[in-house]
Amino acid sequence: MSPSSAPAAAAAPVQLTLDAEVPLIAETFVIVDLETTGGSPGRDRITEIGAVKVRGGEVLGEFATLVDPGCAIPPHIVRLTGITEAMAYAAPPIEEVLPAFLEFARDAVIVAHNARFDTGFLRAAAVATGHTFSARRVLCTVKLARRVLTKDEAPTVKLSALARLFAVSTTPTHRALDDARATVEVMHALFERVGNLGVGTYRELVDFLPGIPAAHRAKRSMVAGLPTRPGVYLFRGPSEEVLYVGTATDLRRRAGQYFTGAETRTRMREMIALATRVDHVECAHRLEAGVRELRLLSAHRPAYNRRSKAPHVGWWVTLTDEPFPRLAVTRTPRAVAVGPIRSRADAREVAGLIAGCCGLRTCRHRIAASRRHDCATTADGRIPVGGCQAAGTSSDVDGYRPAVERARDLITGRDDGPLRSVLTRIDHLAGVEMFETAARVRDRLALTLTSLERCQRLAALCAVAEIVAARPDGSGGWQLAVVRHGRLAAAGVATVGVPPVPVAEALCASAETVVPDVGPLGGAPSEEVALVYRWLTEPGVRIVCGTAGLALPIRSAARWSGWRDTVAVARDRARELRGADDAARDATHPRAATTPTPGPRRLELTG
Structure with a gap:
């Protein structure tokens, strides 16, 4: 050497x-x-x-x-x-x-x-x-x-x-x-x-190597004045319209990457060609930047953002307010509701499973308080296909009330007993070798549990009037957040050497006032509440003070997380086996991949 x-x-x-x-x-x-x-x-x-x-x-x-x-x-x-x-x-x-x-x-x-x-x-x-x-x-x-x-x-x-x-x-x-x-x-x-x-x-x-056009590279001067701090950046077009909104822990570095070879998305290059300037909003830390991004996306609906442009959009399974309540799929939640759920089809699956295990009616006609619910069954005592889930249980308002209470307790996490009947049904279907039907019911139960758990977690946060939390910033200081009814009301930092308690008190005094609305989340956007919840539950975050504790109901759907994980593993394994079977079939019979052979079909009707 x-x-x-x-x-x-x-x-x-x-x-x-x-x-x-x-x-x-x-x-x-x-x-x-x-x-x-x-x-x-x-x-x-x-x-x-x-x-x-x-x-x-x-x-x-x-x-x-x-x-x-x-x-x-x-x-x-x-x-x-x-x-x-x-x-x-x-x-x-x-x-x-x-x-x-x-x-x-x-x-x-x-x-x-x-x-x-x-x-x-x-x-x-x-x-x-x-x-x-x-x-x-x-x-x-x-x-x-x-x-x-x-x-x-x-x-x-x-x-x-x-x-x-x-x-x-x-x-x-x-x-x-x-x-x-x-x-x-x-x-x-x-x-x-x-x-x-x-x-x-x-x-x-490095930016020069991929062959970025000179006009594209020249626009990098738009980000020269941005600070090297966390925040939100907004690309604006010729008419001052917001083209794109993003977050960064270092505004200058992140915004500058759009003018380099690191950015390969065609739509982003198209956006840069239209952009005339870059605005920014400095934030105290990553949580504030994420929340401000969601609010700006909702306010401006930028053409080049693909996500979070409609944070309030989603479907809710709500308990109606009438003498004989039922579950309805709506855009606007009521006091007792599950959601938001991405698709209407999934919301209807959740509503159907909860109605079936709690004994709620699924017929849509209004029933006066002086009348009875008396949807009929078939001649052999079965529920008709597409018929009311409470058929055959004739009752007045008082007799129907226990079913409503079971649904309300299930949705709010006070009781998960009705879901046990669904497990019993899955076991019965598997025992009589109706495996496809059992798998469908299993997947509906997993979807319902996922929707319930998410809503119950976010609702627990939204129920707390105020929480003050602190997170280490990695350099001896603290990132502080004031959360009111699930929304970020104020954010700040206490750098190393600065006592964090006086900073937290000042943040509380100047924090935004939040008045909750109707619904499990009090009208707060679910994406913002979810973002705040993830930040609060990260390792190292400490609750400085709060008007109440942040806790889930004892019978919440979170208790079923182990069962849901087992279902996910089973589904993945089934997909692998189906893929292996398909590959073996295609290798043995090459035409099978392009010429489907019609086979017998079985229609399964279950009450």
Whole structure:
């Protein structure tokens, strides 16, 4: 191993962050080249490492060593590189070489000609020897040459061809150090080309590589004035309309990514072409940014956002207010309701299961308080197909009231007993080998439990008038939030050294007043309540004070989480088996995949 260094007067390398806008002339680069026994990092081994450390055009040091691969070197590799097994046998193994190289390349930008090849071998060697190779900043001179040079100028971008094109002083020889030295000169020649195009930093160089149009890149100046703090950003169009809303923990960095090759979505590039400026709202922390994003999406409905543009949209299974209540699927919740549920079909499934296990009627006609509910059954005492679930249970208002109480207690989490009857039915159907029907009832029960649990969790939060919570910010300070009836009423931070209690008291004094409305969530948007709930239940969050405790009802659907997990595993396993059966059938009978054969159909009617 023969590392050499520049004179001691050279400035020591400075650790740089990804966000630092450091000129290329001040960056430290380690140009590396490897010789290997083949082209597969998982199967082949390194036989030689050569590297050159440069900054500002000055060589700071070199690193060169043969490596004992611990295996035979193929003859064609020997002919190509000149490295024989006898030469490698006397060399140190990769376990000794790799730590020295990683220290040599620490904090520098890794450069290689076909960087994927070299970094792939280095990463595989690191994994095999128990080291960490985190090449967060890598530059490939092959990609750079293809971006900078035309086909006429450079029909091929092989290192030997580029060395001839730029008339470098070191000729590539398929030996690691010689090739690394040649790559240094090629890199500098390519830097001269991109410097004339306004590329002056490593980040700008990475952004330049994918071939972003100049007009697209030029718009990055719109985010130059954004702060490096958490918040919400809004792209505005020619008529001041909001095109897109997003959140970020670092506003300048995140908004700037839309003008780089990291953004590959076609609709986002179309949005950038229309954008004329970027507004922002600074936030105290991630929770406030997420809540403000949801509120801005609801207010502006941006054309280029696909999610959360209608936070109030959803279906609710509500208990109607009439002498003989029933479950109705509506957009607006009542006092006792389950939701919101994404689709109307799912909401109707939930309503049907709850009505069936609680004995609620499903007929839709209104019944006066002075009359009786007396929907009839069939001649053999069964419920007609599509008929009322309470058929055959003639009752007046007082006799019908227990069914209503069972449904109300089930929805609010005070009693989950009615669901046990559904389990009994599933077992019975499986016992008589009606497995498909049993699976359908099982899936309806799983859907109902999921809907109940989510609603009960969010309703428990919305029932608390005020909660003040604190979360460590990772640097000795605290992120604070005041939550009232499930909504974020105020947010702030107590930085390290600042007492958090006075800050929390000031936030409470200036917090938004929240007046709950009708419904389990008190009129609060479900997405906002869910976001606040997730933040409050993250590890490390502490409840500073509150008007009441945050707790779920003792008989809530959360008690069924183990059963739901088992159902999910069973469904996944069934899908795998069906996929395997289909694959076997297609392999045995290729025409079966394109020519379906009609078979007997069985219609199952259950009461």
